[in-house]
Amino acid sequence: MSVEIETQAKCAGEAGHSGPEIRSDVYVRIEPSERGGIAIELESRVKPYYGESIRRQAEDVFEALGVKHAHVAIRDEGALPFVIAARIEAAARRAELSQGTRVLPARLVLPEPSPRDRMRRSRLYVPGSEPKYFINAGLHGADGIILDLEDSVHPNEKDAARVLVRNALRAVDFLQCERMVRINQLPLGFEDLEEIVPESPDLILIPKVESPSQVLKAGRKIAEIKANYGMTRPIWLMPIIESALGIEKAYEIATASEEIAALAIGLEDYTADLGVVKTATGAESLYARQRIVNAAHAAGVQAIDSVFGDVGDMDALRAWALNSRAMGFEGMGCVHPAQIAVIHQAFAPTPAEIEKTQKIVAAYHEALQEGRGVVSLGSKMIDPPVVQRALKLMARARAMGLAETTVE
C-alpha cells in the first residue's frame, strides 16, 4: 500500500508474485477502466490444464467484488484457487475497487474445537505471504501450524498476507494440526483480527507482549468480532514474551485473560533486547526461560519455548529440546518440518519415566479402590501432586502413542 494509492482515485493495484523462481503463487495487476468490461490477459505455467478455470474464477471474483470494468494482467505460477482469489481480492483492494468486500472460498468443515490444554509440543511457522508452504504444511505431523503475519511478512505485504491467510483458514486442510495465526503488534494486529477471527482459528499468537493490557485489548477485539458473527467456538491466546520488560511481567501477562492457553518466549528479540548473543546452550536466556516456566505454571497455562533457528543442526536441536523439556516447557517452535520429529522425540517421556509413572498410577487406583486416602508405593508414601503429575504424564504418553490406552 503506497501513498499514491491514497492520493490518486483510480490507480492500478497489484498483488502476489510471479517469475521463474516463484511457485504456487500468482501476480495480479488490476487497472480500473471506464468501459469494456473485464479484460483479462492471462499467462500461466498451467495454462493447458487450468487456463479456462483461472479465467472463469477471475471473472467470478470480479463479479463478487462488484468490479465491472478493468484491465487485468494475471501471471500465474501454478497457484491454487484459494490463492488466486486472495491475490485478486488484494489487488482490487489496493486499486481501491472493493473496500470491505470479501470473496471467500468454500469453507472446509471445521475441525473439532481445540481443548485449552491440548498437546502443543511443536508449532510449525509458515510465512503468511508464501502460499507454496500452505497446502502441505499439515502433512508433517506438527501439533500446530502458525500462519504468520508478523516477522516473516514484509511491511508492504501485510494487507495481502492477511487475505491469503484468511482464505487458507477456509480452504486448506491442516489435518490434525491446531490452526494458529500470529498477528502483528497492535494496533496493526487489530486489522489482522478483523480478517482472521471470522474464520475460527484455534489460537492467536500475540507477539512482543510487555503488559497485560496488550492481551486484554486483543482479547476484547476478538470477543467483539465473535459476538458480531455469533461465534461461540473458543479462540485461545498465546502471548509471546520477547523483551526484558515482558519477562518481568510474565505472571501478570499469563493471568491477564481466561483465554490464555500458553505462554511463549521469543529468544531472537529477547537476546537482541539484552544486547547479547544467542548461543547454542542458551545460558544468556536461562533466567528468562525459567521465569516463563514458573509464571506459566503458576497461572495454570502451558510454557512454550522459542524456535530453534539452525535447521541444519539436528543434534543441537535435540540437545536444546531435551533441556527445554527438563526445564518444564511443553513444546517449542519449528522453522522447518524436519525439526518436528526431533522435537517430538525429545518431548516424549522416556521408557523409564513411563514405567515409574505407570506404577504410581496403578498404586493410586489401588488406593482409590480400597478407599484409602494415602497412596503408597512399596514403603514410600506418594504425595498428591506427584500423583497428579503422573496422571498427566500418562495421558500425554497415551496421546503420543507411547503407552496403552487401556491403563487408567
Place this chain on the structure above:
Amino acid sequence: MAVLEKTELVLNAAGRMVPEIANGRAQGPYLGVGKYQPRGNKAAPPIRTAADYPENGDKRVADLEIALRKCGLRDGMVISSHHHLRDGDRVSLMALAAAARIGVKDLMWFPSASFPSQQSAIELMASGVIDHIEGSMNGPLGDYCTQGRMRGMGVLRSHGGRWQAIQDGEVHIDITVIAAPTADPFGNCDGSHGKSACGSLGFALADSMYADHVIAVTDNLVPFPCIPWQIQGNNVDYVVEVDSIGDPAKIVSGTTQITRSPDRLRIAEFVALFLRDAGIMRNGFSFQAGAGGIALAFVSCLKQMMKEAGVKARFVRGGSTKYLVELLEEGLTDYILDGQTFDLSGVQSIATNPRHVATSPFTSYSYHGKGNFASMVDAVVLGATEVDANFNANVVTHSDGRLLHGIGGWQNCLAARCTILAVPSFRDRIPVIVDQVTTLCGPGELIDVVVTERGIAINPHRQDLMDAVKGSKLPIRPLQEIKAEVERICGGKPQRPRGGDRPVAIVKWVDGTVLDSVWQVA
C-alpha cells in the same frame, strides 16, 4: 530420405493407437506383457580378418573425419554413440559435425540417450545431415520432435530395449563412435580412469559388438594394454586421439545433495518405511534407486533402517552415487551392480573396489536374453510424470504432450519384484494421478505401489503386499482416493490439452513391440 509416412494406425493390446510402419520399417503392436514370441537368430556384424588390421595393434588415425571416411560413411547411414559422459559429452556432436563436413545427408543418429547440451543436433536436422533420432529426446530436441519438425519418426526405447533392437537386428548400426575416457592404440576402452572418467561404459557395449564399424575416441591414450578393457579392442576399427572428449564438470556431478524439500523427504521416508514394514528389507535383499532427489533421500533413510535392524543387502543396483558407495564401504551391501556412474565417489569406487561391478544393458535389462537381472531385484524405486488410477504410468511426456525425459532403464526396472513409483501427488497444481496417461510407458500390471506425500497406494492385484503391511502405521490409501483429494485441492480435474493426430514418435516396449505413440503438439 524417410519422410514421415502416412501410416495406418492400429489399436494395440493396451488400447493405444500406434503406427504400423515407422521410418520405413514394419512395427508390431504391443500384445501384452510376455506375449510377443521372438523368432530367428540374432544379428551379426561382418566377419573380419586380422590380416586387414595392423599387426602392431596400432589403429590410430589422425582425426575423426578420416576415421569416418575410412569406415565408408555415406548418406542414410546409422551412427550411434553412448551417453556415459551425459551432459558433458563432446564426442557425439564432434562425430556428427565431421559427417556434416564430409557432406553426407539423412543420417540416423542412434544415441543411447541425448542431452540438452546436444541441442545443436537440431541444426544438423534442419540442414538434412540428420534425418531423425532414435533415442531419448528432451528439452529443445524433444520440442523439435513433438512439434513435428523432425523428418523421420522418433523411436524411444529403454536401455534394455535398445540392446534388444540392436541384437534382434531392428536397428543396424553402420558406424559407432565410442567416447573412451581411457583407451590404448588397439582400441581397448575403459571408462573408469582418465581426466574424463565416467565409470562404466556398458551403454556402448552392444554398439561395439554389433556395429559394422567401430571408432574409439579418447583423450587419455595409454600404451597397450588398457586395463580393464570394458570395450574390447578386437571389435574396434580405428582409434582417434582428441584433446578432450567432454567437460568433466558435467560428466559427473560433485557430491549430490539430498533434497531438503519436506514433501520429497516425506515421500522418501514413506518408501523406506514401506520396504521395512512390508518385510522386503531383510538380510540378502536387493534394491535399485536412481539418482534423483527423492531416490537419494530414500537410500539415506533406508540405510538408517538397515543399520537399526542389522540388515545387509546382497546387492544394490546403480546408477551409483556416493550414497550407494557408502553402503558398500560400510558393509551394508555385498555388491554394487552398476549400469552408470553418477558422481565422483561412484567413479572412484568402480575404479578401485572389485565389489563395485560395471554391468551392461544385456546383463541388467535385455528382455531378449536368457533372463536378466532386473527381475531378480526385490524392490525398485522409480519416478513418473503421470500415473492413472489403474497404475499405468508415463515417464517420457508432460501432461501437455511435450517430451520431457528418456525412458532410461525405467521400463526394464518394472520387472522387479516390487516396483514403487515415488511421486508428488501434484506439481504446480498439475495432478500427477490422472484419468488417462498422456503416453503409456509402463503397464499398470507391473507397477505395484505408488508413494506420494499424501499416502501410499498399493495395486489391488498385490494382495500379498496389502497383507504384508496390514497393522503398520503407514498411510495406505486407495489411489482413487488420493486422486480425488488432489483434484479437490487443485480445483477440479485439469482440462485435457488438445492432442494432435499425427504420431511423431513411438514408445517401444521391452520386447520391441510398440506400446504407444507420442503425438504432435500444437
